Amino acid sequence: MGSDARRDRLVKLLEPVVVAEGLDLEDVTITPAGRRRLVRVVVDGDGGVSLDHVAEVSRAVSKTLDAHDALGSDPYVLEVTSPGVDRPLTLxxxxxxxxxxxxxxxxxxxxxxxxxxxxxxxxxxxxxxxxxxxxxxxxxxxxxxxxxxxxxxxxxxxxxxxxx
Structure with a gap:
């Protein structure tokens, strides 16, 4: 499966999970990192995102990825983060x-x-x-x-x- 198709599949899988936590899914990227892959999930909300909220979303996303075997058997590192302060305004x-x-x-x-x-x-x-x-x-x-x-x-x- 190509990286664009995998990304689109992950967005469709994870967006409802993030929305259920009261946030918006801004982006999902998958980057090779040695023998693993880095899966970066960017979330945001109207009032910003606290570290506690990031931790809750991270647990929910991790559980969903594992339950749906979305990344196969290859190991991955999950990073849930909020956009940087100098983020582009696109929406x-x-x-x-x-x-x-x-x-x-x-x-x-x-x-x-x-x-x-x-x-x-x-x-x-x-x-x-x-x-x-x-x-x-x-x-x-x-x-x-x-x-x-x-x-x-x-x-x-x-x-x-x-x-x-």
């Missing part, structure tokens, strides 16, 4: 979860835009670009990624040391 739910975050958006036929996501829906998102709201339609986006910030917007409170 409306990714934009919804990025509300308040700084993003860089490359647009077809236009200059890249960097702004903070203020709202999103099924067809596009609104960005605050230097104090001006700009609507970006998903169909125009060629690439979008959350930017890593070391100082969040919430940290811009008045730090003059006055007590109240």
């Amino acid at each position: 409306p739910r990714h934009w919804r979860r990025a509300r308040g975050r700084l993003v860089r958006v490359e647009l077809a036929g236009d200059a890249p835009v960097e702004g903070r996501v203020t709202a999103s829906d099924d067809s596009g998102a609104e960005l605050d670009v230097g104090g001006v709201v700009r609507r970006v339609e998903y169909q125009q986006v060629t690439r979008a990624r959350v930017q890593v910030e070391f100082r969040r917007l919430d940290d811009d409170d008045d730090d003059d040391g006055d007590e109240g």
Whole structure:
């Protein structure tokens, strides 16, 4: 069975398991790792994913993989994780979860835009670009990624040391 077919089979098998845990299945990858294979399952949720939740999902996924003999007799290592902080924005739910975050958006036929996501829906998102709201339609986006910030917007409170 080809790797794409195996991946598609795993997605169909694991998606209901992950959804039952209250999360979305973002990706499944299978990578050779010596004599074993690394099966990476990426999950996410609207409120993020805690380590305890990852552990619960990992147990449920492992049980399902073993019960369905989905990987055959070859040994594998299972890794259940959440997307990185600089994850690409490819689906409306990714934009919804990025509300308040700084993003860089490359647009077809236009200059890249960097702004903070203020709202999103099924067809596009609104960005605050230097104090001006700009609507970006998903169909125009060629690439979008959350930017890593070391100082969040919430940290811009008045730090003059006055007590109240």
